[in-house]
Amino acid sequence: MTEAATILRTGRKFDQVLRGARDVFMADGFEGASVDDIARAAGVSKATLYSYFPDKRLLFMEVAQTECCLMADRISSMIDETRPARDVLHFTASNVIAFLVSDFAQQVFRICVAEKERFPELARAFYEAGPENGKLRISEYLEKAVAQGELEIDDIPMAAEQFSELCKTRLWNRAVFGVQSVFSNEEIDEVAGHVTEMFMARYGSKT
The missing domain is CATH 1.10.10.60 (Homeodomain-like)
Known part of the structure; x- marks a missing residue:
């Protein structure tokens, strides 16, 4: 900027x-x-x-960064870290999935892909404000959950990225390819449940 x-x-x-x-x-x-x-x-x-x-590019980057940061701040402010890790992860996954399949996130993703050759800074700005910022926020929580003994993770940044990628299961691909444009809360919650259980199966405390 x-x-x-x-x-x-x-x-x-x-x-x-x-x-x-x-x-x-x-x-x-x-x-x-x-x-x-x-x-x-x-x-x-x-x-x-x-x-x-x-410059119109500056305006687009500001719009994308603002929306992503608002979403991340909203999720962070609503997380109750006194709840069990499974509950927190399910809540986070539900909100991340809902954002990923939203009209805004899908349109920004399409724009970034379409313009990445001419204006790579657009895609870079969205990546930093969206996926990268999300990974950092998730990492912060995972560090606390590990310190409390609820999770066992050696590579927290990798685990945070895995969690983010799991949130793209099924619904994100359907949105990207235009197979589906409207997603119910029940569909989102179902995927969030699978994300949480898979993540806990890998990183949940065994003691």
Whole structure:
């Protein structure tokens, strides 16, 4: 992110710009999203839009990073670490799966894949804010669960990545390939249950 964008990102119309950009990127993709449409959706002038984000790529990266961080913060704030590890992992898996198959996450993923040759920084920004940030958050919890004796893990970063990949079982592929677009809570909960049981079978404390 440029220094200018960082300085201006707390302006009173900043949230309007992000909301408008999110709606337009969701509807039209990255290439199809025009600055005129984004400014109109945000209810600001093009001059105001450019004062925050002189480049559409910066705006897309901010939208993706903001959404991913909000999701991660929401899950973290709702986790009750006094609960057994199995419960915490099931709750986390359910929320991660729901985000992975959401319209927003799917659209951003498609945009990043489509634009990765021309604009690799888009994909890199989403990776850092999404998968990488998620792995770090999960690692933080796993470290605590290991310290409490609930889990036995030698390589916590690897285990965190395995957990994230398990969350892509069945539903994520169906979403990516357009086989299914609507997912019930029951479907998500079922996969989360399998994720949790497989993870606990490998890393649950044997004592």
